[in-house]
Amino acid sequence: MTSHTASLSDYTLFARHVLLPDGWHQDQRISIAGGKISHITPASPEPSDLVIDVLLPGMPNLHSHAFQRGMAGLAEVKGPGADSFWTWRQVMYRFLEKLTPDDLTAIATLAYIEMLESGFTRVGEFHYLHHAPDGKPYSQPAAMSDAIIDAAISTGINLTMLPVFYAHSGFGGQAPEAAQQRFIHSTDDFGKLYEHIERRLLTTDGAVTGVAPHSLRAVTAEELQFLTSLGNGPVHIHIAEQMKEVNSCLAHYGARPVQWLLDNQPVNARWCLVHATHLDEAEISALARSQAVAGLCPVTEANLGDGLFPLTPFLEAGGRIGVGSDSNVKIDAPEELRLLEYGQRLQLQNRNVSQRHTGERCGQSLWQQSVAGGAQALGTAPGLQPGACADMVSLKISGLPDMLRSHDNIIEQLVFCHNKDLIDCVWVNGLLTVKEGRHAGREHAQRAFIKTINRVFQ
Ligand SMILES: [Zn+2]
Incomplete structure (x- = not known):
């Protein structure tokens, strides 16, 4: 696999409507050089320009476990008792009994293609599946991380790689369960994996390396200290997703998880607290003050019955805030925003609840906030502006009535009415990855995915 640098081209596109960080602009020329936006200027189109009707910044997907795309739809059968996140996790552990690095590449490739086709242009891969099914390291200890990096490079999605450190089955440094052996590292071995990933991604366009302590139950306070000293990239952690976790944290530390983390770590803009579903009032304001991003995954949180973020x-x-596709049970960037807003409406019995000002557009505001928060969480510049990666999405507006074709309502159409069906082209680092809603590698990836799943579930 090679990096994309050799094939990056410099060009200019003309957008009739473009969503910039400060809102909509009309008739803008956007110049791209070396995969980044170099200039944005109001002007008329030049004959050589690629002309686009509606252009948006691509959405960062701040939280993915790519391999879980392979079990989408397979954990929706009632078990003998009450089903929960914890019973879903048992199905996930059984799925892992056979998965090889090649299987992971096949599954991640399809997942990343689906992300691109739905408007996600960067993925934060929270990667914890490190070792062979028997729990022993592969002869190439980074084989599973390399499988993820290969899938990202071959599909063209930008990658923020978040290798996960996982050491314990519960608070207080409890020994891992047998089914967790594929995830486990010593701090020394994890440091070597981190270096390998960092070295490899140095030559991969647009890539960022961060680090992910799995959760407060899987990592001790001392281990957390070690992990945050690795590099200065993003730090992501699962937190307060389930009440069981909140109660265990209270029992062990005498504090709720988010409260404990804020009191014991220098949580700042480098951090992403994934889920953060169960917060009390003091945690809500302290987390907001910290400038860390709350990594919300509404589709997965609904699927797992986690609860609603305040x-x-x-x-x-x-x-x-930013959004992530997490378990990848359904991959669709606008759908994450739709469900985020709808969960609140159902709970509060009110509409447009994520907006504070009269006239604010719900879909547009959520898109803008999630682009900014997602980029911060994934260690990159937000939105369409000089110096940022040329990660862009255009919309199909030809089938819409005239009044819906202007930028006024277009993101509301995308988020609430059409979801990914409205997406036309997607560019990452200035390269066209999706055309007319379809990635060129889709058919091949789908065949490889089906072959893999048939074998794994034989
Ligand atoms: Zn997760």
Whole structure:
């Protein structure tokens, strides 16, 4: 696999409507050089320009476990008792009994293609599946991380790689369960994996290396200290996703998880707290003040029955949000935003609840906030601006009535009515990866995925 640098071309496109960080602009020329945006200027189109009707910044997907795309739809059968996140996790562990690095590449390739086709242009891969099924390291200890990097490079999606450190089955440094052996590292071995990933991604366009302590139950306070000293990239952690975790944290540390983390780590803009579903009032304002991003995964959180994030008070406190496809049970960037808003409407019996100002557009505001928060969480510049990666999405507007074709309502159409069906082209680092809603590698990836799943579930 080679990096994309050799094939990056410099060109200019003309957008009739383009969503920049400060809102909509009309008739803009956007110049791209070396995969990044070099200039954005108001002007008329030149004959050589590629002309686009509606252009948006691509959406960062701040939280993915690519391999879980392979078990999408397979954990929706009632078990003998009450089903929960924890019973879903048992199905996931059984799925892992056979998965090889080649299987992971096949599954991640399809997942990343689906992300691109839905408007995600960068993935934060929270990667914890490191070793062979018997729990022993592969002869190439980074084989599974390399499988993820290969899938990202071959599909063209930008990657923020978040290798996960996982050491314990519960608070207080409890020994891992047998089914968790594929995830486990010593701090020394994890340091070597981190170096390998960092070295490889140095030559991969647009890539970023971060680090991910799995959760407060899987990592001790001392281990957390070690992990945050690795590099200065993003730090992601699962937190307060389930009440069981909150109660175990209270029992062990005498504090709720988010409260404990804020009191014991220098949580700042480098951090992403994934889920952060169960927050009390003090945690909501303290998390907002920290400038860390709350990594929300509404489709997965609904699927797992996690609960609803307190979005309204968090945004009122100035909190930063981004979205992730997490379990990849359904991959669709606009759908994450639709479900984020709808969960709040159902709970609060109100509409447009994530907006504070009269006239604010719900879909557009959520898109903008999630682009900014997602980029921060994934260690990159947000949105369409000089110096940022040329990660862009155009929309199909030809089938819409005239009044819906202007930029006024277009993101509301995308988020609430059409989801990914409205997506036309997607560019990453200035390269066209999706045309007319389809990635060129889709058919091949789908065949490889089906072959893999048939074998794994034989
Ligand atoms: Zn997760």
